[in-house]
Amino acid sequence: MTSAPAPRRGRPPGDRNTRARVLAAARRMFTERGYNAASLRDIAREAGVDAGMVRHYFVDKAGLFRAAMDMPVDPSALIASLLSGGVEGLGERLLRKLVTEWDDAGNASAMIILVRSAMTHDESNRMLREFISRQVLGRIAAAVDAPDRELRASLIGSQLVGLVVARYIVRVEPLASADPETVVAAVAPTVQRYLTGSIR
Amino acid sequence: MTSAPAPRRGRPPGDRNTRARVLAAARRMFTERGYNAASLRDIAREAGVDAGMVRHYFVDKAGLFRAAMDMPVDPSALIASLLSGGVEGLGERLLRKLVTEWDDAGNASAMIILVRSAMTHDESNRMLREFISRQVLGRIAAAVDAPDRELRASLIGSQLVGLVVARYIVRVEPLASADPETVVAAVAPTVQRYLTGSIR
DNA sequence: CAGATTACTCCACAACTGTAGAATTACCTG
DNA sequence: CAGGTAATTCTACAGTTGTGGAGTAATCTG
Secondary structure (H helix, E strand, C coil): CCCCCCCCCCCCCCCCCHHHHHHHHHHHHHHHHHHHHCCHHHHHHHHCCCCHHHHHHHCCHHHHHHHHHCCCCCHHHHHHHHHCCCCCCHHHHHHHHHHHHHHHCCCCCHHHHHHHHHCCCHHHHHHHHHHHHHHHHHHHHHHCCCCCHHHHHHHHHHHHHHHHHHHHHCCCCCCCCCCHHHHHHHHHHHHHHHHHCCCC | CCCCCCCCCCCCCCCCCHHHHHHHHHHHHHHHHHHHHCCHHHHHHHCCCCCHHHHHHHCCHHHHHHHHHCCCCCHHHHHHHHHCCCCCCHHHHHHHHHHHHHHHCCCCCHHHHHHHHHCCCHHHHHHHHHHHHHHHHHHHHHHCCCCCHHHHHHHHHHHHHHHHHHHHHCCCCCCCCCCHHHHHHHHHHHHHHHHHCCCC
16 A cells, blocks of 8 residues: 555646545435435536546546445444444444434435436335345344344344435435434334344 | 428328327426426327327316326225224335236336426426315325324325335335335335324 | 646536427317 | 317427537646
8 A cells, every 4th residue: 555645747737626625526416315316517617617527537427426425424334333233223223324314414325326226217126225235134134143133133224224215215204304313213113123023 | 211201290190199199298398397397399299290289178287187187996985995994004005005006007007207396396296285284295194083083194295205205216225126016015014103103 | 847637617518308289180060 | 961079290590508619818848
C-alpha cells in the first residue's frame, strides 16, 4: 500500500471539490428517484457542474452508481459486531441500529438507494438480493443455531425491508413519524421470534 | 421473404379484442417494470398493436395506468369479509388470503404494480400510501379495539409490504420458493401480535 | 519556456419518450 | 348502395436521455 500522496500533476482541483459534490448529488438523486429516474443531467445540475464531469470522474452512469454505493461503513463489519453480542437480544440491537442509523442519515443511506432502485433497475434488483442474502442474511443465518436458518434469515429480511419501505419510502403514517424507541419496541420481538422462536 | 405479415393499414377485419389485449399487456409491463420504465411502445408491441391504440382507448399513459389499476376484486369488500370473522385468528386468515391470492395471480396483481411503481413514480407512491392507509389499514384499525390502533395497522402494513417485496419482487430465497403454508405459519403470529398483542 | 496532465465546458448524436393528427380500412345503419 | 363511425396504422414533433468528442483553462514537471 503506497501511502505516498501520489505525485500530483496537472491542474489541481479548484476549491470546488467537484468529485465529492457530484457524488453527494448522485446519492441524493438516487435515493429520491432510484437509478433509472435519476438522470445524469439532473445530478450534474444539482451539483452545479456540467454533465461531462460524470464521464470525467466516473466514466459511466453505472460507474457513478457503483461509486455512490461504496458505503462509508462496511455493513458486514457492522453486522459482525452486532452478532458478537450473542443471539440473546439480537433482535433489539439489530433494530435499534437500523432505525437510528437511517433516521439521521437524512434519507441518504445506500440501502434506501438500493431498495428504491431495485424496483425498476435489474442490476440493482440483483445487487439488493445478493446484498441481503450474502452480507446480511448469510451472516445472521450462520449465527443462528436452529433448523430453517435460511428461512428464518429471509423472514427477518422481509420485516426489515418492509419497515424501510413503509417508514422511509412510502411513509405510511403513523409509522413514518413514530419515535425510534416505539418502533424498536414494537418490531424487535418479531425479529427475535424469527431468530429464536417457533416458526412452524 | 416477408415473414412478418406486414401490418396492413386501416381497420382489420374480424374481432381482435384489442382493448383487452392492450390492457393485459400493460398490466404485465407495469408489474415487471413499474410505471415509468414501462414505455407505451413496449406495451403496444407486447400487445401486437400500434402505439396509437393506447391513445385511442385510454387517451393517456395515466389513463392506461388507471384502467390497469381497476382491480377485478374490490379489495375493500375482500377485507371486510376477512374482518367479519372477528379479530381472533385474523392474522392467519389475512396472510393466507394474501399469499394464495398472489401466488397464483402469476405476478399480475395490481398490488405488485403499485408497490413497484411507488418507488419511482410520485403518483403511484401517493396512491399506494393512500390505498394502504385508507382501504387496508383504516379498516383494520377500525376493527381493532386497542390503543395505538393506527400504529398497529401500519406495523401490519410494514410486514405485509415487506413480504411482498421479499417474496414477489426481489425474490429473496428461500422465502421466495417457500410453500404457502410455511409462510403463513411463520408470519401470521407476527400479524396477530401487531393486532392484539403487546407492542410497547 | 515547453510539454504534459488534469479540470472543466460546450456541442453533437442517436435513441427513446409521450403526445398528436392524418390517412386508411372495415363495419353498421338507413 | 350511401354515409357515418369505429378501429387501426403511419408520420411527425418536441423533449429527454446516456454517451462521446473537441476544445479551453489551469497547473504541474523538466
